[in-house]
Amino acid sequence: DIQLTQSPSSLSAYVGDRVTITCQASQDISNYLNWYQQKPGKAPKLLIYDASNLETGVPSRFSGSGSGTDFTLTLSSLQPEDIATYYCQHYDDLPITFGQGTRLEIK
């Protein structure tokens, strides 16, 4: 199975800060990597697909990059509504796996 390791596990930042979350795959997965946002008590919501494509309706302050084994989710300017847990997910092969999550908080 392909393992996805996210870092950091938790992150605290100020409103307006630039925030970066990384996801490392245990083997080359090309660009078969997606990112989700999950707020407490809610279902996950797709943010980025194919490593760098912004899902329709997602604010442009979110962006994704990377290929192979190293991927990044960036928030250019943190907003209060971005408080959530973020997960990466690969689809290179079955089983599909998710990273362990990164919890984002406001300082």
Added chain:
Amino acid sequence: EVQLVESGGGVVRPGGSLRLSCAASGFTFDDYGVAWVRQGPGKGLEWVSGINWNGGRTRYADSAKGRFTISRDNANKSVDLQMNSLRVEDTAVYYCARVHNSGFLYYFDSWGQGALVTVSS
């Protein structure tokens, strides 16, 4: 509007069975694969099972193989997850999610609200 609505969650004893259902609306159901993804209390997301557009192919996580069965009814736009021999570690919120193609491997672009399954004696 795309909607997925899960039902059938509840409390069950270890070794018992439960059947979850996912009702879809707002899109051409048989164009898409569907997956079940679960989240244990305070834990991350785990892919459990997937079914392709016509139900002809199904796949399972190792944790579900031999105990869970996924099926779909395209006429009624629904997907079921039959869960047998339930264990305490199966306790989780189970989400139904639409795969953005007709198979298993891509992104999940719509999710249901989740169904809570609690396995406890």
